[in-house]
Amino acid sequence: MQNTTHQDGFDCDGLTLWRGDRCLFSELSFQIGAGAAALIRGPNGSGKTSLLRVVCGLSPPEEGAVHWMGKGIQQQRQAYAKALAYNGHTDGLNAELTPLENLAFFCALRGSEPASSVANLSGLGLDACAGLPVRALSAGQRRRAGLARVLAADARLWVLDEPFTNLDGEGRHYLTAQLLTHLGNGGMAVIASHQDLDVPAEQLLTITLGGAN
Amino acid sequence: MGQALLAVVRRDLRIAFRRLPDLASPLMFFAIVITLFPLAISPEPTVLREIGPGVLWVAALLATLLALNTLFRSDFDDGSLEQLALSTHPLPLLVFGKILAHWLISGVPLVVLSPLLALSYDLSLNTLQVLALALLIGTPTLSLLGSVGAALTAGVRQAGGLLALLVLPLMLPVLVFGARATTLAATGQDPAGPLYLLAALAVLAVTLGPFATAAAVRVSLE
Amino acid sequence: MWTWFHKLGSPPHLYRLAGRLAPWLLWIAIVLIAIGTYGGLVLAPPDYQQGDGFRIIYVHAPSAWMSMSIYAVMATASAIGLIWRMKLAFAVAAASAPVGASFTFLALVTGAIWGQPMWGTWWVWDARLTSELILLFVYFGYMGLRAAFTEVQKADRTSAVLAIVGVVNLPIIHYSVVWWNTLHQASTVTKLDNPSISMNMLWPLLVMIIGFNLFYIAILATRVRSEVLGRERNARWVSEALSDLSPENGITA
Amino acid sequence: MTEFLEMGGYAKYVWSAFGLTLVVLVANIVVARQQFRSVRTRLAQRWANQQESSDL
Numbered sequence: 207m208q209n210t211t212h213q214d215g216f217d218c219d220g221l222t223l224w225r226g227d228r229c230l231f232s233e234l235s236f237q238i239g240a241g242a243a244a245l246i247r248g249p250n251g252s253g254k255t256s257l258l259r260v261v262c263g264l265s266p267p268e269e270g271a272v273h274w275m276g277k278g279i280q281q282q283r284q285a286y287a288k289a290l291a292y293n294g295h296t297d298g299l300n301a302e303l304t305p306l307e308n309l310a311f312f313c314a315l316r317g318s319e320p321a322s323s324v325a326n327l328s329g330l331g332l333d334a335c336a337g338l339p340v341r342a343l344s345a346g347q348r349r350r351a352g353l354a355r356v357l358a359a360d361a362r363l364w365v366l367d368e369p370f371t372n373l374d375g376e377g378r379h380y381l382t383a384q385l386l387t388h389l390g391n392g393g394m395a396v397i398a399s400h401q402d403l404d405v406p407a408e409q410l411l412t413i414t415l416g417g418a419n
Numbered sequence: 420m421g422q423a424l425l426a427v428v429r430r431d432l433r434i435a436f437r438r439l440p441d442l443a444s445p446l447m448f449f450a451i452v453i454t455l456f457p458l459a460i461s462p463e464p465t466v467l468r469e470i471g472p473g474v475l476w477v478a479a480l481l482a483t484l485l486a487l488n489t490l491f492r493s494d495f496d497d498g499s500l501e502q503l504a505l506s507t508h509p510l511p512l513l514v515f516g517k518i519l520a521h522w523l524i525s526g527v528p529l530v531v532l533s534p535l536l537a538l539s540y541d542l543s544l545n546t547l548q549v550l551a552l553a554l555l556i557g558t559p560t561l562s563l564l565g566s567v568g569a570a571l572t573a574g575v576r577q578a579g580g581l582l583a584l585l586v587l588p589l590m591l592p593v594l595v596f597g598a599r600a601t602t603l604a605a606t607g608q609d610p611a612g613p614l615y616l617l618a619a620l621a622v623l624a625v626t627l628g629p630f631a632t633a634a635a636v637r638v639s640l641e
Numbered sequence: 642m643w644t645w646f647h648k649l650g651s652p653p654h655l656y657r658l659a660g661r662l663a664p665w666l667l668w669i670a671i672v673l674i675a676i677g678t679y680g681g682l683v684l685a686p687p688d689y690q691q692g693d694g695f696r697i698i699y700v701h702a703p704s705a706w707m708s709m710s711i712y713a714v715m716a717t718a719s720a721i722g723l724i725w726r727m728k729l730a731f732a733v734a735a736a737s738a739p740v741g742a743s744f745t746f747l748a749l750v751t752g753a754i755w756g757q758p759m760w761g762t763w764w765v766w767d768a769r770l771t772s773e774l775i776l777l778f779v780y781f782g783y784m785g786l787r788a789a790f791t792e793v794q795k796a797d798r799t800s801a802v803l804a805i806v807g808v809v810n811l812p813i814i815h816y817s818v819v820w821w822n823t824l825h826q827a828s829t830v831t832k833l834d835n836p837s838i839s840m841n842m843l844w845p846l847l848v849m850i851i852g853f854n855l856f857y858i859a860i861l862a863t864r865v866r867s868e869v870l871g872r873e874r875n876a877r878w879v880s881e882a883l884s885d886l887s888p889e890n891g892i893t894a
Numbered sequence: 895m896t897e898f899l900e901m902g903g904y905a906k907y908v909w910s911a912f913g914l915t916l917v918v919l920v921a922n923i924v925v926a927r928q929q930f931r932s933v934r935t936r937l938a939q940r941w942a943n944q945q946e947s948s949d950l
Contacts, residue, residue: 224794224875225792226791226792226793227874227875229875262501262505263505264501264504264505264640264641265640265641266641266726284507284509287505287506287507288507290505292501292502292505294498294501295498296496296497296498297497297498298497298498298499298501298502299497299498299499300430300434300493300494300497300499301493301497302433302434302437302438303430303433303434303437307430307433311426311430312502314422314423314426315423315426315427315502315503315506315507315508315513316506316507317422317507339437355502564810567802567803567806571786571799571802571803572786572789574790574795575786575789575790578789581782581785581786581789584778584781584782584785585782585785585786585803587778588775588778588779588782588810588814589806589807589810589814591775591814591817591818592813592814592817595817595818595820595821596817599821599824616817616820620813623813627809631802631805631806634723634802635799635802635806638795638798638799638801638802639799641794641795641798667923674919678912682898682901682908682912683898687902692902692903692904693901693902693903693904693908694901694902694904694907694908696901696904696908697907697908697911697912700911700912700914700915701911704915704918739925740922743918743921743922744918746918747914747915747918750911750914751911751914751915754907754910754911754914755907755911757907758904758907856919856922860922860923860926863926863927863929863930864926864929864930866930867926867929867930867933870933870934870937871933874937874940879937879941880941883934883937883938883941
């Protein structure tokens with residue numbers, strides 16, 4: 207893994223992170239350019255989620271740095287936030303609000319069009335429950351609503367934590383299709399998942415955690 | 420910029436009104452604490468007039484403390500706090516929106532409710548007005564200071580006692596000046612001095628508070 | 642100059658340096674405190690107003706001073722830790738908190754003992770005593786928050802924010818308590834002001850303050866070593882430092 | 895000497911204050927050393943266990 211910072215892409219350089227007593231990963235470096243996706247694999251507790259949170263800039267690594275377009279993300283918090291769409295284990299949706307209200311809130315925050323969020327909801331088959339509070343939704347529907355936010359954000363870099371969990375076959379198919387079009391338009395993605403991504407091999411970079419310590 | 424602030428305030432108010440019991444419990448608590456003291460001390464109007472201002476302010480402080488739990492905890496648990504931290508808008512602004520919404524649903528009802536309850540302490544009309552004004556100036560500071568503690572303990576289970584220990588010392592100046600202003604009014608003197616000091620605290624809290632709370636949110640999300 | 646500051650940032654270096662310094666600092670501190678006590682109790686003349694009772698100032702004033710300066714050290718170390726990401730700065734803050742709390746407690750009780758003969762009761766809501774009491778709550782709040790997190794890094798950064806918020810608020814709290822105290826001046830005539838201090842009363846006080854400061858740094862040195870070991874337990878140098886399993890004491894006293 | 899001990903009538907206040915100071919100072923020393931020693935032995939054992947498990 208050469209450590210040169212990729213000018214028009216995303217890269218991690220020498221990342222080291224400890225969780226209490228365990229070294230989750232050390233000297234981890236990888237980079238992806240336009241149209242590429244990084245798949246983070248590894249057994250449970252191997253630090254996949256922690257790595258994604260470091261990638262988003264939510265938690266600082268012990269050593270190493272994350273670069274976007276060749277510049278450290280800490281120096282360009284606003285620009286990186288514009289380029290990033292993150293969906294963690296919890297889908298970031300308030301239980302009392304409906305999926306539509308949640309999406310409208312995030313679109314207002316991002317200044318993007320709420321209309322696109324409605325389209326995504328229907329695309330993800332959420333029309334039926336668009337009016338129900340999120341707490342009444344099934345785990346799969348909640349996951350779809352969370353992904354609807356990612357789709358509505360039209361961000362260049364997707365960071366998704368186990369996006370396929372709780373999704374049925376049809377949902378998985380829809381998400382994979384969206385991912386391929388996203389990569390097709392020069393987008394990038396860092397995805398932690400147990401399932402395989404059927405993304406063409408030349409666009410896919412697989413990183414396995416958990417073997418390190 | 421202002422759009423984002425309004426969006427956060429609207430969202431939090433909508434959530435709050437969907438969970439009315441959560442909204443009402445700090446106010447019920449405020450009322451109950453106020454009715455305890457006459458039972459504990461004495462129903463004598465002269466006694467009540469003397470302890471009234473102090474009791475009302477201590478009850479207001481504790482009610483605000485109770486209301487703080489809902490400020491960040493649910494957003495921390497369901498992941499929306501992460502989304503706020505990753506937003507393009509500066510976090511202090513979004514956090515200020517949340518605190519503003521929190522003040523509207525916990526502080527303002529206190530300001531409205533306290534004069535009514537203060538009647539039971541046989542306080543004069545003028546005192547009630549000064550009490551309401553002092554609370555109007557003081558409760559934003561309570562929310563702003565309290566939000567730092569709420570953010571720091573967002574990830575901690577059963578943080579009730581710890582939150583009180585962290586936040587009450589910070590709220591003491593508001594208690595001292597607020598209670599003094601009300602007592603001065605109750606004894607027919609001019610409460611202007613402490614009110615100005617309360618206002619000074621409010622200005623300080625509004626300018627510095629959101630940045631401290633934003634830093635606390637970032638740290639508790641790490 | 643920066644190399645010194647940077648070298649302090651390397652755990653093994655600080656660990657060894659603190660190990661060497663701690664015994665000397667402690668001995669010097671004990672000697673100074675002994676001299677100060679002798680000066681205060683024997684050499685200094687009694688106060689014309691409070692008689693020999695005023696001698697309590699030789700322990701009350703230094704511990705009150707330490708309680709505030711240690712919190713300032715904690716806040717500064719926390720700021721350094723957050724801004725320059727120096728883990729050892731957090732170790733200093735973590736190590737200082739219990740020592741600061743012990744001095745605050747000491748200042749509180751010696752203050753109450755000092756006031757007792759004058760006021761006839763064990764506790765009076767004097768401005769300085771009340772501020773000391775609030776400072777003790779602030780210390781407990783800091784230690785409570787730090788204890789709420791199992792992970793050291795999380796505890797460090799969260800308590801650092803609290804320490805900085807605290808240090809900004811403490812002066813405001815103190816002056817609002819003083820303001821509040823002057824309101825009720827009429828009821829309690831007493832105030833814990835320092836008696837007029839002549840030179841032969843003053844030097845023991847200065848010696849005591851220096852002694853207390855050195856004592857704090859000596860204790861800090863040993864406590865920081867424990868914190869550093871705890872934080873760097875997976876580093877190679879820790880296994881080397883532990884390999885000589887002879888009980889190499891932090892403090893030989 | 896007894897006159898000195900009386901402290902002009904303030905004996906119990908002055909000596910209790912200085913006594914408490916001594917207690918707090920000694921307590922600080924003892925706790926600091928105790929903590930240091932327990933961290934050392936705990937880590938030494940842990941390091942020894944690691945050596946054992948890696949030698950297997």
